Amino acid sequence: MEIKKTPLYQEHLKQGAKMVNFAGWSMPISYSQLIEEHLHVRQHVGLFDVSHMGEVRVQGEKALDTLQWLTTNDVSKISQGQAQYSLLPNFQGGLVDDIIVYCMIHNRDYLVCVNAANKDKDFAWMKENNKGAEITDESDHWAQIAVQGPQAIRVCEKLFNLDLSAMPPFNFISFSYKGSAAILATTGYTGEKGCEVFIEKNRAADLWIDLLKSEVASVKPIGLGARDTLRTEMKYSLYGHEINDTSNPFEAGLGWAIKPAAKDFINKEKILAYQKNPTRKLIGFTMIDKGIPRENYPIMDPTTKEVIGHVTSGTHSPSLGEPVGIGYVPTRLAQLGQEILIDIRGRAAKAVVAKTPFVKTSLSQ
Secondary structure (H helix, E strand, O other): OOOEEOOOHHHHHHOOOEEEEEOOEEEEEEOOOHHHHHHHHHHOEEEEEOOOOEEEEEEOOOHHHHHHHHOOOOHHHOOOOEEEEEEEEOOOOOEEEEEEEEEEEOOOEEEEEEOHHHHHHHHHHHHHOOOOOEEEEOOOOEEEEEEEOOOHHHHHHHHHOOOOOOOOOOEEEEEEEOOEEEEEEOOOOOOOOEEEEEEEHHHHHHHHHHHHOOOOOOEEEOOHHHHHHHHHHOOOOOEOOOEOOOOOOOOOOOHHHOOOOOOOOOOHHHHHHHHHOOOEEEEEEEEOOOOOOOOOOEEEOOOOOOEEEEEEEEEEEOOOOEEEEEEEEEHHHOOOOOEEEEEEOOEEEEEEEEOOOOOOOOOOO
């Protein structure tokens, strides 16, 4: 299968990016050093090419009814210009994907952003369980650039000549950029202030170049490597790691995105039944002993040494200068301060369940 390229592919090559295959797309893993890129986002402004993400349009008189059935959150609560994090449940009690729903016109027009690896699966699922809406895959129409960091909003205000100071998180505005339709949403995946800009593909390179030229702040391109360490420091779930088609959203700490009193949705009863008797919980942990926890490393009971779970994401935190990890453990071992063991290449290394997010950011201050 031919690897896909985003409209920014040539720009990545010009900037010396190391490219990798990610979900069938040729994407930049890094431009310089991961730690350098990570800290630049925490301190200044970083640009991420997220044009590989999918966009599905849901329209018509049955748009709201359809999304209410397909998703766990209450879509009726968002008005034009607002966005909402939500989940697509499956019929087994797990998740098809996690998504963001953008309300273009209340009750009638919504844009749904889905994960790149799940785009075709999500689109087919939404069509299969449609309640009468017009559902269209618009992924080939849009490019997307995430602008993240303490100075990101100032950079976008200057470039687009917009006042964004009063925009709270998960809001968006539609505007025109060099004659092309654009959407700026105060969303992101780093925990920092910033936004994600949807832009028609023919203008993506122009926007990328203009953002990098900003004189308001130091703006640098950032690869997928730092994107992963940034989201891990925040304990943000990544589909295929913390959540998948068998994980219950309550055990993943995503119960806040489920509104059972407001509506019915796919497999509601089975999802809610788990809440009454949870068997495991997604936790964050820091290491006591030396060693970096990596994905799929076994997590062990500190007393019996029995394998009780696996690391879903782990890294050496550039912000903290120490290793951190995420993983599922039985609920009896999920309390803050609880000691656990991580099997690091055959060595049982001590770790402790920690408060998350692991770091404070410009968005939380």
